Amino acid sequence: LFAAESQFLKGVVAMDGLPDADRIEVCFAGRSNVGKSTLINALTGTKALARASNTPGRTQEINFFTQSDSHYLVDLPGYGYANAPLAVVEKWQRLLKRYLSGRANLRRAFVLVDTRHGVKAVDEEIMTLLDQSAVTFQVVMTKADKVKPAEQEKTLTQVRAALTKHPAAYPEIVVTSSEKSDGLETLRSIIAELD
Ligand code: GDP
Numbered sequence: 001l002f003a004a005e006s007q008f009l010k011g012v013v014a015m016d017g018l019p020d021a022d023r024i025e026v027c028f029a030g031r032s033n034v035g036k037s038t039l040i041n042a043l044t045g046t047k048a049l050a051r052a053s054n055t056p057g058r059t060q061e062i063n064f065f066t067q068s069d070s071h072y073l074v075d076l077p078g079y080g081y082a083n084a085p086l087a088v089v090e091k092w093q094r095l096l097k098r099y100l101s102g103r104a105n106l107r108r109a110f111v112l113v114d115t116r117h118g119v120k121a122v123d124e125e126i127m128t129l130l131d132q133s134a135v136t137f138q139v140v141m142t143k144a145d146k147v148k149p150a151e152q153e154k155t156l157t158q159v160r161a162a163l164t165k166h167p168a169a170y171p172e173i174v175v176t177s178s179e180k181s182d183g184l185e186t187l188r189s190i191i192a193e194l195d
Pocket of ligand 1 (some may be wrong): 030031033034035036038039078140143144145146162164176177178179180
């Protein structure tokens with residue numbers, strides 16, 4: 001699946017802009033700065049790929065990438081912007097809710113969690129939204145290279161405890177480091193095996 005390059009398809013700001021739901025789709029969510037762009041780029045081996053979503057004006061769009069004519073990879077805007085205007089946040093949340101609850105081909109959401117920080121309140125919010133939308137989600141730990149093994153274990157314990165409250169959570173947690181390329185092959189296989 002990941003042999004071919006990913007291509008940026010479009011940034012979507014309203015439901016009528018969504019591409020046809022004719023391919024298997026996965027989406028990536030996480031707090032700003034969690035390492036989402038870096039992970040998507042590392043996963044797909046395409047350097048400039050997710051940079052689009054971090055450029056000003058693009059941050060409130062749902063960004064679609066095509067992968068091998070058979071999949072869509074979807075980059076959801078980073079959440080937890082403290083200083084975005086309320087009207088912008090509310091518009092974005094409405095779109096996100098509609099997207100998550102109405103997307104028939106969406107097979108899994110990956111919720112990225114920084115290995116140094118664990119699950120925060122805003123992560124809980126997105127997990128609850130995924131529960132309500134009946135979208136199975138899986139936690140991907142990022143930046144694992146930044147912590148010692150004991151600290152990683154501590155975070156994993158906290159994350160596992162948090163997941164017990166979420167019926168839509170898939171139990172297996174994927175630990176990654178884009179820096180060291182750790183866990184990327186695991187994540188690629190998980191995506192390739194969804195049908
Ligand atoms: P985003 O806002 O979630 O898209 O975050 P970015 O992908 O832009 O990453 C935020 C910062 O974390 C950048 O400075 C990255 O270089 C850094 N970063 C991302 N992934 C890793 C990783 O696996 N290891 C380390 N050490 N740093 C990372």
